[in-house]
Amino acid sequence: MSYVCGRHQGRTWLGLLLLLAAAGSAEAGKDLYRTLGVPRSASQQQIKKAYRKLSMRWHPDKNQDDKEKAQKKFIEISHAYEVLSDSEKKAKYDKYGEAGLNEGQGGHGGGGFQGQDPFEMFRAFFGGGGGGGGRTQFSFQQGGGGGGFQFGGFPGGPGGGGRPNRGSKLLFQDVPGVQEIGAKTWKAEMEDESLRRNRVVLFYESNLQEMQELKDAMSELGAKLVQGSGLVTAAAVNCGKSEGICQKQGIKKLPEVVYYGPEGVQPNRHPAGQISFHSLSTWFNKAMANYVKALVNEKDVRRWLVSDDKVPHVIFFTDKKSTPPLLKTLSIEFKGRAALGVVLLGSEELAKKMDIKKRPALVYVQDEATLTGEHFDRDFKKEQLVRFLSKCVGRHRSEGQAHFRELTAARQQAGDCVPSDGNFCLLLMGDGNNPALRSLAPKLFLDHVKVFYVKDPSFASAFGVASGSVVLYRPKRRRFKVFSGDTSSVDELATWVDAAVGGGAPLPEQLRSEARLTEL
Numbered sequence: 001m002s003y004v005c006g007r008h009q010g011r012t013w014l015g016l017l018l019l020l021a022a023a024g025s026a027e028a029g030k031d032l033y034r035t036l037g038v039p040r041s042a043s044q045q046q047i048k049k050a051y052r053k054l055s056m057r058w059h060p061d062k063n064q065d066d067k068e069k070a071q072k073k074f075i076e077i078s079h080a081y082e083v084l085s086d087s088e089k090k091a092k093y094d095k096y097g098e099a100g101l102n103e104g105q106g107g108h109g110g111g112g113f114q115g116q117d118p119f120e121m122f123r124a125f126f127g128g129g130g131g132g133g134g135r136t137q138f139s140f141q142q143g144g145g146g147g148g149f150q151f152g153g154f155p156g157g158p159g160g161g162g163r164p165n166r167g168s169k170l171l172f173q174d175v176p177g178v179q180e181i182g183a184k185t186w187k188a189e190m191e192d193e194s195l196r197r198n199r200v201v202l203f204y205e206s207n208l209q210e211m212q213e214l215k216d217a218m219s220e221l222g223a224k225l226v227q228g229s230g231l232v233t234a235a236a237v238n239c240g241k242s243e244g245i246c247q248k249q250g251i252k253k254l255p256e257v258v259y260y261g262p263e264g265v266q267p268n269r270h271p272a273g274q275i276s277f278h279s280l281s282t283w284f285n286k287a288m289a290n291y292v293k294a295l296v297n298e299k300d301v302r303r304w305l306v307s308d309d310k311v312p313h314v315i316f317f318t319d320k321k322s323t324p325p326l327l328k329t330l331s332i333e334f335k336g337r338a339a340l341g342v343v344l345l346g347s348e349e350l351a352k353k354m355d356i357k358k359r360p361a362l363v364y365v366q367d368e369a370t371l372t373g374e375h376f377d378r379d380f381k382k383e384q385l386v387r388f389l390s391k392c393v394g395r396h397r398s399e400g401q402a403h404f405r406e407l408t409a410a411r412q413q414a415g416d417c418v419p420s421d422g423n424f425c426l427l428l429m430g431d432g433n434n435p436a437l438r439s440l441a442p443k444l445f446l447d448h449v450k451v452f453y454v455k456d457p458s459f460a461s462a463f464g465v466a467s468g469s470v471v472l473y474r475p476k477r478r479r480f481k482v483f484s485g486d487t488s489s490v491d492e493l494a495t496w497v498d499a500a501v502g503g504g505a506p507l508p509e510q511l512r513s514e515a516r517l518t519e520l
Contacts, residue, residue, distance in 0.1 A: 177222020
């Protein structure tokens with residue numbers, strides 16, 4: 001629902017309000033300073049700030065559930081501001097109280113509204129008064145937390161009714177951590193950089209009544225969440241200056257704050273109501289994109305590890321009960337380059353399995369069989385975490401396929417050990433508990449031999465071998481050879497593989513049935 005103060009507004013509101021005032025809606029002798037919530041020593045700036053906040057809070061259109069009470073409060077607030085913002089009236093009030101104001105007022109006593117229509121005062125205060133016959137189409141969106149402008153088009157644009165002051169002054173050019181974006185920079189900053197986008201954007205006009213509060217909130221966000229912890233980037237768009245952007249983004253009222261995540265993530269709008277740093281930080285933590293996989297037990301971890309061989313898998317053991325915002329941020333920044341998992345407080349069995357002595361801790365899992373790898377448990381600042389993750393990405397690119405890994409249905413679907421695979425596969429039929437094969441895997445990878453262990457017993461039956469057997473398999477030829485030596489000897493295994501791969505002769509055994517794994 002919206003309320004519009006314009007040329008066609010009837011006098012019904014004003015008549016009712018004045019009637020309430022005349023009937024004693026404000027108590028006689030009421031302290032006007034207390035009405036505005038300011039001390040008697042308040043400056044004009046403090047008085048204006050108080051009126052701005054209270055008049056918005058108690059405007060009748062924003063209090064549909066108790067409009068009568070709101071009307072009464074709105075009159076009292078307007079009367080207090082009329083007096084205290086006028087130096088002559090303020091001086092009389094400070095010296096004589098209400099009695100001094102009532103002299104020559106035709107009997108209006110008890111703090112009734114004197115002189116000005118409260119709506120006229122409200123409109124004039126917020127930049128909509130004066131100027132010929134037309135009036136600003138100033139509107140409230142119920143529950144919107146401020147005096148937004150309804151767009152479609154914007155006031156001043158086609159069909160908008162015209163507004164002399166579009167509030168086009170750029171207020172965030174010098175605010176640290178907040179970037180002012182306009183028509184010329186929107187595409188480069190918001191659309192071209194959408195793969196790992198993580199940004200909070202304020203849409204505003206510079207003459208909004210709550211502008212100072214908005215600037216304070218965004219300044220604190222820029223200082224703490226952008227520059228301080230690096231959780232997000234922030235921007236501001238002036239809709240008075242860049243109307244086309246705001247219309248395209250579906251901005252219906254001002255101010256509006258929107259979170260833009262990576263491409264494919266729907267924009268998330270700040271809830272209706274007052275915008276403060278507290279509300280922004282609370283909302284952002286829930287709104288931000290999150291590519292972190294929650295892991296509870298060993299089965300979760302093993303399934304996750306085989307989901308994507310192109311990236312390293314790094315697990316964060318947190319001492320919190322929810323995913324830390326910094327980890328969400330890192331999951332966005334490393335999207336497509338690293339897979340991040342989180343083990344929340346309470347999953348102690350998994351922590352013990354992976355030899356985690358204290359939290360927080362990071363583990364780059366390099367050995368799937370034993371769930372071991374490189375640990376990081378030092379300074380958990382963003383800069384250090386980024387450096388560690390970047391190192392994991394580099395190492396995985398150079399040696400990720402060279403580890404002793406489990407052959408799963410997902411890996412076969414990705415092309416490992418299937419008829420289209422031109423490499424050799426050295427397979428251990430069992431649970432992967434073989435240090436000799438683990439140490440051989442990086443060396444054999446250079447000779448185009450992948451080393452896997454296979455837990456599914458049905459896979460071993462295709463080769464006609466028992467659990468614990470080691471088989472050299474060439475899937476493209478559907479041929480294999482069974483190792484008959486000591487499976488714990490690195491030298492014996494290496495010599496045997498080298499002879500079989502480099503000897504030139506085909507492997508002796510023919511596959512009995514298709515060696516294909518299925519998801520459990």
